[in-house]
Amino acid sequence: MxxxxxQPPYYAVIFTSIRTAVDNGYGQTADRMVELAAQQPGFxxxxxxxxxIGITVSYWVSLEAIxxxxxxxxxxxxxxxxxxxxxxxxxxxICKVERDYLFENQ
Structure with missing residues (x-):
């Protein structure tokens, strides 16, 4: 989804990563970080x-919130x-989103 x-403007934090083979709670921590981020002002x-390659993009209202x-x-x-x-x-x-476009084939 x-x-x-x-509506822009808003900010995007793009986190691009290459994982090791070590798991050691990675999935649970990743889920927890999304849960915590969602509780932050400006998220x-x-x-x-x-x-x-893993890519996670979070969207924020301001640089201060980030x-x-x-x-x-x-x-x-x-x-x-x-x-x-x-x-x-x-x-x-960290990027400022000035425009965005959506296409949905209904």
């Missing part, structure tokens, strides 16, 4: 896909565990 976002919605989420204690612990165990590499990009 394509995430429902408000809009998230989309995620995983194959050889920074608040980045500093969340539990998110910080998960990020540190990701660096130690779950990821060979990851990259985070």
């Amino acid at each position: 394509i995430a429902q976002t408000p 809009l919605v998230v989309e995620s896909a995983r194959n050889e 920074q608040h989420w980045r500093q969340h204690a539990e998110h910080t612990l998960a990020r540190e565990q990701g660096r130690r165990e779950w990821y060979y590499a990851f990259k985070t990009r």
Whole structure:
């Protein structure tokens, strides 16, 4: 399902990752991070896909909301565990969405 976002402008955080073979609670932590993010002021919605490369995009109302989420204690612990165990590499990009378009074949 394509995430429902408000009219632009809003912000997107694009998290692209390459996983290690280590699981050690990865799925549960990923679910918990989405649950926690959804509770943060300014969070809009998230989309995620995983194959050889994982891509998760979360949408936010402001840069301040993104920074608040980045500093969340539990998110910080998960990020540190990701660096130690779950990821060979990851990259985070923060973008301002100025326009969006939707096509649905009904």
